[in-house]
Amino acid sequence: MNIDPFLVAFVASLVGLCFFCLYRAWRGPTVADRMVAIDILGILVVGLCPLWAIYARTTYLIDIALAWVILSFVGTLALAKYLGGQQFDE
């Protein structure tokens, strides 16, 4: 069975979902809303990478996905600490 059209459809729908996250990052009323949107965007791209790797018959894209998980985690954690610590020092 030719699975390429299914993979292209899944990748296209994930890219469409990324625009949902970008909408929330654009409209979000607070800073934390934008941070949530960018975090979710990162996880969506992590899900997109192996599908595109199957379609393109390569393997290095999954390494990008693994690195993106860790970088997204560290970035969100640092920004969350910064957001929560603003009132501690005063």
Next chain:
Amino acid sequence: MSDHAGLAVIFIGVLFDLFGCIGLVRLPDLYNRLQAATKCVTLGTCGIMFGVFLMQGFNELGVKALLAIPLIFVTAPTAAHALARGAHISGVSLWKKSLCDAYAQDKRRTDKGKPAS
């Protein structure tokens, strides 16, 4: 055969991602959005990874996709929890129809129990 199973699991994962993103756009305040988006998108992405493993088997791509599942399951809820705590401390208000704020009650109780410094 495993192609069909993998595609089915990937489809379920993309469906969970869709529900999470709809929640991210439609729900009223930060905490509702955080809950919906993080849980649904974490499970959806792990479903995609497991579907890729079913399609590929034990080669380089499949094993790395399987390795990514516990990584996402640990990191994404931790980041969301830290973000909710930071947002609550920095004063992001709840939705006006929210019924109770257990974390604020808990903070008030611990502040009262502490000796005045």
